Amino acid sequence: MKAVLYLSKANQEFDKESLKALELQSAENNRKLGLSGYLYFDGSKFLQYLEGEEENLMPLLNRIREDSRHDFLCETEEEIPAKRFPEWNMKNIQSMVLELGLVEKTIIQTLSIFVEKGYHLDKGISRDLFKLMDHLKVVTF
Ligand SMILES: Cc1cc2nc3c(=O)[nH]c(=O)nc-3n(C[C@H](O)[C@H](O)[C@H](O)COP(=O)(O)O)c2cc1C
Numbered sequence: 316m317k318a319v320l321y322l323s324k325a326n327q328e329f330d331k332e333s334l335k336a337l338e339l340q341s342a343e344n345n346r347k348l349g350l351s352g353y354l355y356f357d358g359s360k361f362l363q364y365l366e367g368e369e370e371n372l373m374p375l376l377n378r379i380r381e382d383s384r385h386d387f388l389c390e391t392e393e394e395i396p397a398k399r400f401p402e403w404n405m406k407n408i409q410s411m412v413l414e415l416g417l418v419e420k421t422i423i424q425t426l427s428i429f430v431e432k433g434y435h436l437d438k439g440i441s442r443d444l445f446k447l448m449d450h451l452k453v454v455t456f
Pocket of ligand 1: 323337340341344345354363365378379384385
């Protein structure tokens with residue numbers, strides 16, 4: 316099983332309606348693919364976490380990467396023994412647009428600086444980022 320986390324920059328305005336449409340379409344599609352995760356939007360950048368079986372996750376990730384509505388800034392992935400958010404699947408909430416919390420804001424800011432400086436997301440940083448996902452899991456439930 317795999318987990319991916321990416322930061323992207325929106326190429327167009329996303330108002331409440333278009334975010335809702337994206338959320339509904341994604342939730343339905345992700346459910347069919349057995350994927351879970353969430354989507355944060357800070358008004359200009361997206362932070363999305365997705366997890367599930369590699370054969371379902373990777374083709375979708377390629378499609379999302381090619382979506383002209385945004386540009387990927389950086390991404391990282393890891394093997395996971397089990398889903399972090401299986402309950403979100405059961406609740407049919409695969410994609411959520413939430414008020415940004417401190418953790419998500421910090422991740423977006425930190426990753427943005429990384430991208431601007433041209434730094435590479437090495438293994439250690441990547442591992443720490445996913446550890447933050449565990450933290451998110453704890454504060455969410
Ligand atoms: C920031 C962002 C996140 C997205 N997340 C998902 C997602 O989790 N699941 C999904 O099916 N589509 C997602 N999409 C939409 C896909 O890029 C694509 O439009 C959708 O899968 C429909 O593809 P199709 O028109 O080839 O069927 C996302 C798009 C954007 C801009």
